[in-house]
Amino acid sequence: TQGVHLLAAYLPEEGVVLMQMVVENKENEITAAPKLLAVLDLKGRVVCGDAMFTQRTLSVQILAQGGDYIWFVKDNQPTLKADVAQFFEPPRNVPGWQAPAMPQDHATTTQAGHGRIEKRELTLIPDETGYLDWPGLAQVFKLERTVTQQTTQKKTQETVYGITSLTPGRVSAAQLLQWTQQYWGIENGLHYRRDVTLAEDATRITDNRRAETMAILNNFIIGLTSKLGFRNLAVAQRAFDARLTLALAAIT
Secondary structure: OOOOOEEEEEEOOOOEEEEEEEOOOOOOHHHHHHHHHHOOOOOOOEEEEOHHHOOHHHHHHHHHOOOEEEEEEOOOOHHHHHHHHHOOOOOOOEOOEOOOOOOOEEEEEEEEEOOEEEEEEEEEEEOOOOOOOOOOOOEEEEEEEEEEEOOOOOEEEEEEEEEEOOOOOOOOHHHHHHHHHHHHOHHHHHHHHHHHHOOOOOOOOOOHHHHHHHHHHHHHHHHHHHHOOOOOHHHHHHHHHHOHHHHHHHOO
16 A cells, blocks of 8 residues: 555464554654553553564553563663673683572574574573663563575574563563564565565555555455465465355455
8 A cells, every 4th residue: 555554463373463553654663562552451462563662651551461571672671781781791711709690591483494594592581670661561581593595505683572471480582582483474474465465565545544445455365364274375366266166255
């Protein structure tokens, strides 16, 4: 859609959009997010978002609604990023004194496909002393991602930091690594499917109401095909084209 900005809450394990709203011209995603989350039942849910959503007020709101957060910390929060990074620095070597070892949890995954090998390593450390002044913060994490191109053996590396309100008894490094992978899967699970497979980017709709309606219909299609067990939306489209009765049965 042209010139229409939408913000959505997506449930990756189900492949469905829970709620979406138009970000008005005088707004941005940071100011729109509280309104979007306010209408959702967050009790027992975990909200994960990009670094732009790493905001104190949004953290407080999620906790007040009974949920928890996982935030990535980047350069838009420079002080917080530096403080989190310190948790993962080697202890200072002071003669006659040794810093106590911090409890850490580690998890690693390796995936191969599309001509590359991707390794993700996550280290999770609880903030036991309350060093970080952030609402509800319980643990910090470092995620290291290494991608190796199989033909050239060229490596690219990326390190990101994050924070979460989930305590050690409620989330492990392995579970957190899985959730962060699901979050990054939104690009293929939702954005790519809507923008490319369903050709949303190619449309010329500029009216907010019509654009939002089309996005709702596309969200419905993506969620429905996911519920039917299709991992590939293009394959689902071809199946429905060949058997119209299958498509009609799916929505009745």
